[in-house]
Amino acid sequence: MSELFDAVDALLASRATLPPPAERKRLRAAHGLTIDEVAGALKVRRATVSGWEAGKTEPRPPERDAYARLLDKLAELYPVTPAPAAETAPALDAPVPATFTAVPAPAQGQPLPTEPASDGGEVSAPLEPQVPASDLARPPASATKSTSTSRRPGAKKAAPAGTPVGEGDPRFENGPLAVVDADADGQVVAYCVGGLVLDVPAKSLASLVEWTLAEAKLGQPKLSGPGRAADPLLVLTQAALERYGLPTELSAQERDAGRIPEAHKV
Incomplete structure (x- = not known):
């Protein structure tokens, strides 16, 4: 069985x-x-x-x-959850109530009518606009305020927190790169994206590298999940090269190798 x-x-x-x-x-x-x-x-x-x-x-x-x-x-x-019922959309062809009662500002050179004629040929009471024409023509107060946030060239200070140059990452708020220059007095500055100018306190090439990696807040956030943040990029002018003891010209062999000679003092 x-x-x-x-x-x-x-x-x-x-x-x-x-x-x-x-x-x-x-x-x-x-x-x-x-x-x-x-x-x-x-x-x-x-x-x-x-x-x-x-x-x-x-x-x-x-x-x-x-x-x-x-x-x-x-x-x-794990039962299937029923989808919520769709809300009834309002009718698009419903009549719109006439609620606009303000009188638009008159055109240049045309007087505002104050005694419109009625259907029987008689003059009705003066028309009183609910909103003065001067108020309608006056621009909003917020439009007259200046919103300029530009910085003067040569301002030797870092950008405030939240500067959009670094894509919202506080580690790179001063941007991805900087051009390092030195003046005749030996003062070194770094010109960043957006007109930002930073003081460079480094006295040697080693301290310049340390400042760049630890204090300058230069670099670029990673573009994807498995990627990594980009290293900061420094471009040194001829005056900066001389200031830090680097050669201002490279031979053809050095340019091909992309580095200074191994025996260089730096």
Whole structure:
């Protein structure tokens, strides 16, 4: 008798109802299961489960019964949430009440009518505008205020926090690069993006590098998740090169190598 029951169970399992492929994937992901975990439990290959979720293939007994049982249990834990009913949009062709009562400012050289004629030819009461024409023609007070935030060239101070040059990253608020120059008195400054000028306290090339990496707040944030932030870029003028003991001209071999000679004192 048990053999007959097993045969009947096998027939039922071969016709077990399965949800659509997209729902199979949703139920697995909702429980935090991976394809490898499902494949290991059902003793099938990973590609087989992927084919079931993509709708390319359908499971067969005896895996079909076990897969249907798994999906039924997951459906009880994670039922489909019905979508909220859409709100009724207001009619676009509804009549618009006439609520505008202000009188526009008169054109240049045209007087404002104060005694319009009625339908019977009689002169009605003077028209009193609810908003004075002078107020309508007057520009808003905020438009007369100056919004200029430009800095004078040569201002030897760093930009305030929140300057948009560094893309909102406080580590690089002074921009990605600077041009370093020195005057006749030996004072060194760095010209940054947006007209910003920084004092450079470094007296040697080593201290210049240290200042650039630790205090100058120069650089560029990374462009993507796996990327890295860009190093700051310094461009030294001829006067700055002389100030820090660097050669102002390179030979053809040095230019090709992209570096100064190994025996240079710096």
